[in-house]
Amino acid sequence: MKTNVLKDNRRSFLKGSLALGGIALLNPQKALAAATEKEEGFKILAGPYLQTNFGNSISILWITNKNAASWVNYGTSAGALDQKAFGKSELGLKPAGRINCVTLTNLKPGATYYYQIASKEIKDFQPYKLTYGEELTGNTEQFVNTDIAKESVSFVMLNDIHDRPQSIPHLLNLDKGNQRDFVFFNGDIFDYQTDEQQIIDHMLQPCDMFARNLPFVYVRGNHETRGKFARDFSSYFHHVGHTAFTLGPVRFVILDTGEDKEDTHPVYAGIVDFDTYRLEQAKWLEQEIGSKAFKNAPFRIVMMHIPPRYSGDAHGAVHCTQVFEPLLNKGKVDLVLSGHTHRYKVHAPDKNGNHYPIIIGGGPREGTRTITQVSASRKEVRVRMLDDSGKEVGSYLVTRK
Known part of the structure; x- marks a missing residue:
């Protein structure tokens, strides 16, 4: 059947070759695509x-x-x-x-x-x-238009969807009825970047249930750095890298943790430099923790795909600990939200490592998926993590010091 369809397409295309030009005879597949595109209406x-x-x-x-x-x-x-x-x-x-x-x-x-x-x-x-x-x-x-001077802020976090678009509405429906200021995607929404249609089908269309009326914020995971379309990926979003903003009582700091493989790994063929990128972000982070906006905020929440600890001994994870953890401790951050490990977990502060709690969301498979609900006032930050059945699997309370 597939062979017949191709032959039929080729015949119909060859009949119109005079209109399409001589290239039709040399490359019928390309000419057929051009003809189809020309006939397609604007949408x-x-x-x-x-x-x-x-x-x-x-x-x-x-x-x-x-x-x-x-x-x-x-x-x-x-x-x-x-x-x-x-x-x-x-x-x-x-x-x-x-x-x-x-x-x-x-x-x-x-x-x-x-x-x-x-x-x-x-x-x-x-x-x-x-x-x-x-x-x-x-x-x-x-x-x-959210008032940045509001007394409280609330949002939900999704992470590590890995090209399972049905997970987005499923998890967000567990939060149905709650008023949120934004949705945060903490990386690895895809396995790797293939083409534009993947971005549309596996993220933008599932997000249509809320994204016309409620904004989302996005940071790359290590899987968004992979694939032939990775260099085009950022064009489809207003922002996917590191940034900081204040909303209500919280100063939000977002770090792009890059790839977990070594820059010299054969799969990258020498065309990446994530080590330098993380070091550049560390310099930016040091400036950020010294800023008035950071110091004066009642709470400081950092969001990064690879956590600054508890994610194994892969190169990128170790490098994140080396370059970011000392600064996060120095800045006395109140909470870090991460993904990457595919194992949901609440890690309490550790005086010998992270001086702040680290909340890690779950993975892509049924039974491991999570939605993390965060609300903050000027007195406290409450975190509640639900699995994909709606059961609470983790919680944490941060009170103002």
Whole structure:
């Protein structure tokens, strides 16, 4: 059957070879793909989905199947989307691609905003003439711009999904009914990076249950550094590396722990440098723990895929302990949230190692999957970890010192 389908495709494609050009005779597979793409209508493949580092701004992302000029109409009333925002200009040029990211800035704290994505297909791009095609608009969606000065903050953490997209809605449904400020993905949502369709099917579509209205924050795991598409991965998210932000009583610090294999491992063929990357982050972390925002926060929570301890003797894990643990102790962090080991565990502070609790989420298989619920006020941080049956398998309370 497969052979017949290929022959039929080749025949139909050869009949149109005069229209497609001589390349059809030399490479029928490529020409057939080109013809299919040409015939396919303009559409939105994924999104919108929200990303944020807070600070009275939010990024709205979506993917189209063809290059487009895109923007967002928005406002504080569903019936009056009277403001328009475009993607970030580079050297005076607005974006004109398929992966769209528009950041809304100067938002009012605590206000509800309504928005609608819009994309206009670019059919032909000549030096002195650009030809537009169809224009698409999405439904009117809404989100609440989180007030960073709020008295409390709450979120959930998922980790180590490993290309099991059904786990995302399953775990999030265990938290149904709770009001959260964001969802945090702590790495290894994929086994390795293959192509765009994998990102859409295994993350963006499952996240559609919340991501149009509630932002998620994402940091890479070691598996997101692998595969032929790893270098394109970050294009699909507003941010996936190390960062820090303040929300309510918490200063959040996110570290990108990189790969757990040696940089010299044969599978990387000499084209990675995670050791240097971790050392650069250590310098950044030292500056961060010396900042007023870090020192003045009632609580300091660090989120990193590979934990700074308790994850074996692989090179990356050992290096994380060497470069990050002394700084986390020096900064007197209150809590570290991690994944990577596929074994959920609550590790209490240890005066001879980590001076702070480390909460490690579970793994990808049924019975080992977890969702970690975190809520913080100015007096305490409460952590509660549920397995995929909804049973509590770990908890911890941090009180203000």
